[in-house]
Amino acid sequence: YTCPDCGKSCRAYSTFLRHRKTHTDARPYRCVExxxxxxxxxxxxxxxxxxxxxxxxxxxxxxxxxKMKWELVRHGRTHS
Incomplete structure:
Protein backbone atom coordinates (compact mmCIF):
# COMPACT_ATOMS: atom_id res chain seq x y z
CA TYR A 1 0.00 0.00 0.00
CA THR A 2 1.49 3.30 -1.09
CA CYS A 3 0.47 6.66 0.35
CA PRO A 4 -0.70 8.98 -2.43
CA ASP A 5 0.38 12.04 -0.43
CA CYS A 6 4.01 11.22 0.37
CA GLY A 7 4.82 7.91 -1.32
CA LYS A 8 5.47 5.99 1.90
CA SER A 9 4.98 2.27 1.39
CA CYS A 10 3.31 0.02 3.98
CA ARG A 11 3.06 -3.77 3.94
CA ALA A 12 -0.05 -4.01 6.10
CA TYR A 13 -3.29 -2.21 5.30
CA SER A 14 -3.78 -1.34 8.98
CA THR A 15 -0.36 0.36 9.01
CA PHE A 16 -1.29 2.22 5.84
CA LEU A 17 -4.54 3.48 7.41
CA ARG A 18 -2.69 4.62 10.54
CA HIS A 19 -0.13 6.45 8.40
CA ARG A 20 -2.85 8.19 6.34
CA LYS A 21 -4.06 9.94 9.51
CA THR A 22 -0.76 11.86 9.64
CA HIS A 23 -1.89 13.83 6.58
CA THR A 24 -5.09 15.13 8.17
CA ASP A 25 -5.93 17.29 11.15
CA ALA A 26 -8.43 14.72 12.46
CA ARG A 27 -7.91 13.94 16.15
CA PRO A 28 -10.95 11.83 17.04
CA TYR A 29 -9.68 10.40 20.35
CA ARG A 30 -10.27 12.73 23.32
CA CYS A 31 -9.01 12.33 26.88
CA VAL A 32 -11.94 12.59 29.32
CA GLU A 33 -9.57 13.84 32.04
CA LYS A 67 5.24 4.56 31.70
CA MET A 68 6.87 3.83 28.36
CA LYS A 69 8.83 0.79 27.21
CA TRP A 70 11.55 2.94 25.63
CA GLU A 71 12.14 4.56 29.03
CA LEU A 72 12.81 1.13 30.53
CA VAL A 73 15.17 0.25 27.69
CA ARG A 74 17.07 3.51 28.19
CA HIS A 75 17.17 2.95 31.95
CA GLY A 76 18.42 -0.63 31.45
CA ARG A 77 21.62 0.77 29.99
CA THR A 78 22.48 2.25 33.39
CA HIS A 79 22.86 -1.28 34.76
CA SER A 80 25.37 -2.32 32.08
Missing part, protein backbone atom coordinates in the same frame (compact mmCIF):
# COMPACT_ATOMS: atom_id res chain seq x y z
CA UNK A 34 -7.98 16.84 30.34
CA UNK A 35 -9.53 17.19 26.88
CA UNK A 36 -6.33 16.57 24.90
CA UNK A 37 -7.02 14.96 21.53
CA UNK A 38 -5.09 12.33 19.60
CA UNK A 39 -4.98 10.86 16.11
CA UNK A 40 -4.57 7.29 17.34
CA UNK A 41 -6.36 5.33 20.04
CA UNK A 42 -3.07 3.77 21.13
CA UNK A 43 -1.61 7.23 21.79
CA UNK A 44 -4.61 8.09 23.96
CA UNK A 45 -4.14 4.83 25.88
CA UNK A 46 -0.53 5.73 26.65
CA UNK A 47 -1.57 9.29 27.52
CA UNK A 48 -3.99 7.97 30.17
CA UNK A 49 -0.93 6.88 32.16
CA UNK A 50 -0.19 10.56 32.81
CA UNK A 51 -3.41 10.75 34.83
CA UNK A 52 -3.46 7.26 36.34
CA UNK A 53 0.22 7.12 37.30
CA UNK A 54 0.41 3.62 35.83
CA UNK A 55 3.95 2.48 35.13
CA UNK A 56 3.66 -0.98 33.59
CA UNK A 57 7.31 -1.41 32.60
CA UNK A 58 9.31 -2.48 35.65
CA UNK A 59 13.06 -2.93 35.82
CA UNK A 60 14.13 -6.47 36.71
CA UNK A 61 17.30 -5.20 38.40
CA UNK A 62 15.94 -2.41 40.61
CA UNK A 63 12.58 -1.14 41.89
CA UNK A 64 12.12 1.54 39.21
CA UNK A 65 9.21 1.38 36.76
CA UNK A 66 8.25 3.42 33.72
Missing amino acids: CGDTFRHKSTLTVHHRVHSGEKPYGCSECPKSF
Whole structure:
Protein backbone atom coordinates (compact mmCIF):
# COMPACT_ATOMS: atom_id res chain seq x y z
CA TYR A 1 0.00 0.00 0.00
CA THR A 2 1.49 3.30 -1.09
CA CYS A 3 0.47 6.66 0.35
CA PRO A 4 -0.70 8.98 -2.43
CA ASP A 5 0.38 12.04 -0.43
CA CYS A 6 4.01 11.22 0.37
CA GLY A 7 4.82 7.91 -1.32
CA LYS A 8 5.47 5.99 1.90
CA SER A 9 4.98 2.27 1.39
CA CYS A 10 3.31 0.02 3.98
CA ARG A 11 3.06 -3.77 3.94
CA ALA A 12 -0.05 -4.01 6.10
CA TYR A 13 -3.29 -2.21 5.30
CA SER A 14 -3.78 -1.34 8.98
CA THR A 15 -0.36 0.36 9.01
CA PHE A 16 -1.29 2.22 5.84
CA LEU A 17 -4.54 3.48 7.41
CA ARG A 18 -2.69 4.62 10.54
CA HIS A 19 -0.13 6.45 8.40
CA ARG A 20 -2.85 8.19 6.34
CA LYS A 21 -4.06 9.94 9.51
CA THR A 22 -0.76 11.86 9.64
CA HIS A 23 -1.89 13.83 6.58
CA THR A 24 -5.09 15.13 8.17
CA ASP A 25 -5.93 17.29 11.15
CA ALA A 26 -8.43 14.72 12.46
CA ARG A 27 -7.91 13.94 16.15
CA PRO A 28 -10.95 11.83 17.04
CA TYR A 29 -9.68 10.40 20.35
CA ARG A 30 -10.27 12.73 23.32
CA CYS A 31 -9.01 12.33 26.88
CA VAL A 32 -11.94 12.59 29.32
CA GLU A 33 -9.57 13.84 32.04
CA CYS A 34 -7.98 16.84 30.34
CA GLY A 35 -9.53 17.19 26.88
CA ASP A 36 -6.33 16.57 24.90
CA THR A 37 -7.02 14.96 21.53
CA PHE A 38 -5.09 12.33 19.60
CA ARG A 39 -4.98 10.86 16.11
CA HIS A 40 -4.57 7.29 17.34
CA LYS A 41 -6.36 5.33 20.04
CA SER A 42 -3.07 3.77 21.13
CA THR A 43 -1.61 7.23 21.79
CA LEU A 44 -4.61 8.09 23.96
CA THR A 45 -4.14 4.83 25.88
CA VAL A 46 -0.53 5.73 26.65
CA HIS A 47 -1.57 9.29 27.52
CA HIS A 48 -3.99 7.97 30.17
CA ARG A 49 -0.93 6.88 32.16
CA VAL A 50 -0.19 10.56 32.81
CA HIS A 51 -3.41 10.75 34.83
CA SER A 52 -3.46 7.26 36.34
CA GLY A 53 0.22 7.12 37.30
CA GLU A 54 0.41 3.62 35.83
CA LYS A 55 3.95 2.48 35.13
CA PRO A 56 3.66 -0.98 33.59
CA TYR A 57 7.31 -1.41 32.60
CA GLY A 58 9.31 -2.48 35.65
CA CYS A 59 13.06 -2.93 35.82
CA SER A 60 14.13 -6.47 36.71
CA GLU A 61 17.30 -5.20 38.40
CA CYS A 62 15.94 -2.41 40.61
CA PRO A 63 12.58 -1.14 41.89
CA LYS A 64 12.12 1.54 39.21
CA SER A 65 9.21 1.38 36.76
CA PHE A 66 8.25 3.42 33.72
CA LYS A 67 5.24 4.56 31.70
CA MET A 68 6.87 3.83 28.36
CA LYS A 69 8.83 0.79 27.21
CA TRP A 70 11.55 2.94 25.63
CA GLU A 71 12.14 4.56 29.03
CA LEU A 72 12.81 1.13 30.53
CA VAL A 73 15.17 0.25 27.69
CA ARG A 74 17.07 3.51 28.19
CA HIS A 75 17.17 2.95 31.95
CA GLY A 76 18.42 -0.63 31.45
CA ARG A 77 21.62 0.77 29.99
CA THR A 78 22.48 2.25 33.39
CA HIS A 79 22.86 -1.28 34.76
CA SER A 80 25.37 -2.32 32.08
